[in-house]
Amino acid sequence: MRVEELDTPVLTIDLDALEENLDRYQHYFNQHGIGLRPHIKTHKTLAVARMQMDRGAIGLTCQKIGEAEVLVSGGLAVDILIPYNIIGKQKLERLCALARQTTITVAADSAYTVNGLSEAASAEGVTLGVVVEIETGQERTGTITPEQTLALAQLIDRSPGLEFRGIMGFPTPPETRPLIQETLALLDRHGLPHPMVSGGSTKYALQAHLIPELTEYRIGEYPVGGYGHLLAGRHTLEQCALRVIATVVSRPTEGRAILDAGSKTMSASTLETERGTSIGYIVEYPDAHFYGFSEEHGHVDVSACARKPEIGERVQVLPVHPCPCVNEHNEIVAVRQGRVEAIWPVYARGKIR
Amino acid sequence: MRVEELDTPVLTIDLDALEENLDRYQHYFNQHGIGLRPHIKTHKTLAVARMQMDRGAIGLTCQKIGEAEVLVSGGLAVDILIPYNIIGKQKLERLCALARQTTITVAADSAYTVNGLSEAASAEGVTLGVVVEIETGQERTGTITPEQTLALAQLIDRSPGLEFRGIMGFPTPPETRPLIQETLALLDRHGLPHPMVSGGSTKYALQAHLIPELTEYRIGEYPVGGYGHLLAGRHTLEQCALRVIATVVSRPTEGRAILDAGSKTMSASTLETERGTSIGYIVEYPDAHFYGFSEEHGHVDVSACARKPEIGERVQVLPVHPCPCVNEHNEIVAVRQGRVEAIWPVYARGKIR
Incomplete structure (x- = not known):
């Protein structure tokens, strides 16, 4: 697949x-x-x-x-x-x-x-x-x-x-x-x-x-990186292995794109960046600012993007904090060169005791 | 039980x-x-x-x-x-x-x-x-x-x-x-x-x-309330039905208590209150300020509390946002007058698609 x-x-x-x-x-x-x-x-x-x-x-x-x-x-x-x-x-x-x-x-x-x-x-x-x-x-x-x-x-x-x-x-x-x-x-x-x-x-x-x-x-995050590591130069974009693939589900205004990934997908973790609070880094749209969320919606400002994402388009998002992000998911899909190689159950998800 | x-x-x-x-x-x-x-x-x-x-x-x-x-x-x-x-x-x-x-x-x-x-x-x-x-x-x-x-x-x-x-x-x-x-x-x-x-x-x-x-x-949150609803007077403390029971696991300084409930238990959601950013309201210590977290630790300022919680003590915490908090858990324990009446699987947890 x-x-x-x-x-x-x-x-x-x-x-x-x-x-x-x-x-x-x-x-x-x-x-x-x-x-x-x-x-x-x-x-x-x-x-x-x-x-x-x-x-x-x-x-x-x-x-x-x-x-x-x-x-x-x-x-x-x-x-x-x-x-x-x-x-x-x-x-x-x-x-x-x-x-x-x-x-x-x-x-x-x-x-x-x-x-x-x-x-x-x-x-x-x-x-x-x-x-x-x-x-x-x-x-x-x-x-x-x-x-x-x-x-x-x-x-x-x-x-x-x-x-x-x-x-x-x-x-x-x-x-x-x-x-x-x-x-x-x-x-x-x-x-x-x-x-x-x-x-x-x-x-x-x-x-x-x-x-x-x-x-x-x-060390925990070194296998996957994340937006903070990218900003700090510890991981290159290519080295940031963990990504949420999301779909643009709405484009209510010229400047706003809404993703099907909110706090229950990304986690409610945020990162302070030069552009303000961020929920994640959108790989295909480096000029976009993922500034907010509700539970199942990701709120993205795309006004600075020359080309803007369209409804139905898919984007890859680097989470700001990989650990709680993974903990929101039941499985991680392991991919090599665009092919699904395995689906890994997040066995220890929710193990809070 | x-x-x-x-x-x-x-x-x-x-x-x-x-x-x-x-x-x-x-x-x-x-x-x-x-x-x-x-x-x-x-x-x-x-x-x-x-x-x-x-x-x-x-x-x-x-x-x-x-x-x-x-x-x-x-x-x-x-x-x-x-x-x-x-x-x-x-x-x-x-x-x-x-x-x-x-x-x-x-x-x-x-x-x-x-x-x-x-x-x-x-x-x-x-x-x-x-x-x-x-x-x-x-x-x-x-x-x-x-x-x-x-x-x-x-x-x-x-x-x-x-x-x-x-x-x-x-x-x-x-x-x-x-x-x-x-x-x-x-x-x-x-x-x-x-x-x-x-x-x-x-x-x-x-x-x-x-x-x-x-x-x-x-409406979603009306059955359980939460810290925000308490602050706004929409739910009394008694009406806030959803609570995380946590244990004090460390008291490194006179003013700091650490709970075994961090972002993977409470969710990473925060609420801005008069005392600053809050992760939850601690029922037994209304003067305490639950100001921060790491994944498995809750960071609480207890310096304003006349009596202070001790290591091993248990406290009840109202989450600031019940929805993502519930989504962190595999089950909710239903309690009546201190007795466990049922354990409810959070069947729709992680249903992000």
């Missing part, structure tokens, strides 16, 4: 671009001796996860236990990092069940989380690896000072059922190196080995070598 | 509040002799659609063919309006298949759409009802002038396989009455009957009687 025969809106991935991205980043991390541990939150598919492992990834990253369960039940019982505070009876039981099947490491930034993990692991007779999440600029989770990190590492180290494995941060631009160094030095002074020092984010991935302390790195 | 035993994040609906909302709005429309045609895009479930029909809805509204297929295959082959420009071979075939099973009306705002509908309906030997969508302030789809509406109505009227049924607009606040009157008068002068005059939006629903020309009305 040709891609032109697919009904719209439809989420597609270009296999040539995908493979080139996977190779390029794997090569970079191999070259610098840093383990690549891809984050499956972006693609949520078994197919891409397998391609990542086949290319030399040291393991995978899952943000939720449900994602890890999808991997394991799909035959990918690899070394898994869940960089998240796992809290609550039901989740701890599921986590321990996973730990019986494969190597599991989780993150913690509080004694509350650590105590819960230890209690569950002891009761279930499993060992859970734990890293301390440190705050590196996201202003989200994470310990604030190296002293807090040390205290938590010591608690993990003496807690039954747990094994202290090191630290992780998100994101880890080069300027976070001093904090990482200071933290590791403090752990060293207190005799706490830290085999895992995990950095993350596609944005700073190709600068990971500037923090030689990193043993591994988590 | 008690609601406290559910793992988080989880989407719940309070049945008492839901039923009260359904009754209240149905009563209003009955009182004013306007047909209520609920929009299933909000809840995407068969259960609520059945409750709406049982209470006297004249039919249902679906934004996509896939939603209508879910209704019909779920035993709800009711009178369905799809207020959308249906374009393309695959969709037209599915639309005609539906029209063989139940009464279908679709919207059009261009000759392109009308010609496609007519060609498909003729070829398949079915009749499709068509209304002209008029622009009433959304700046999305819709004809701009009454003259354009007339021309399109005339085209529909003479197109084989199609039956001109009237007009629709979104939204239809009272101030759109003159445009509606002018349009209908023009249709009358040209001998085009318009049995369907369809208004829409929960925001203006209880003012529908101020446009006596309306024969029916489409």
